[in-house]
Amino acid sequence: MxxxxxxxxxxxxxxxxxxxxxxxxxxxxxxxxxxxxSALCACLxxxxxxxxxxxxxxxxxxxxxxxxxxxxxxxxASMRLAGIEAxxxxxxxxxxxx
Numbered sequence: 001m002x003x004x005x006x007x008x009x010x011x012x013x014x015x016x017x018x019x020x021x022x023x024x025x026x027x028x029x030x031x032x033x034x035x036x037x038s039a040l041c042a043c044l045x046x047x048x049x050x051x052x053x054x055x056x057x058x059x060x061x062x063x064x065x066x067x068x069x070x071x072x073x074x075x076x077a078s079m080r081l082a083g084i085e086a087x088x089x090x091x092x093x094x095x096x097x098x
Contacts, residue, residue: 016052016079020044023083024090033091043086051082 001009024044028035055078062071 012056012075015076016048016055016082017044019076019079020048020083020086023080024087025083027084027087028091031087031091032094033087034094035087035090035092040086040090043090044083047082047086047089048079050085051078055079 021044024035024040027033055075058078059071059075062068062074
């Protein structure tokens with residue numbers, strides 16, 4: 001892998017992680033759930049791995065069709081779905097303290 005490819009892979013990894021983490025946090029907040037940080041991180045890693053190949057394949061097809069906006073949008077949507085799935089898996093109801 002060239003240095004440019006490595007930088008691009010690192011950037012995509014960061015974008016994927018950020019999108020997934022944000023959507024997981026939003027899902028937990030919206031559904032009044034919480035999660036153990038280590039469990040949520042493990043689920044995020046797992047779901048990103050599950051969704052990444054398809055996300056990259058779809059983005060590549062969009063780029064080949066000269067649709068960079070669609071490539072970015074489809075990649076981010078897949079990573080956001082990974083975050084939602086991770087939050088569903090790791091989340092549990094907050095204690096009310098009553």
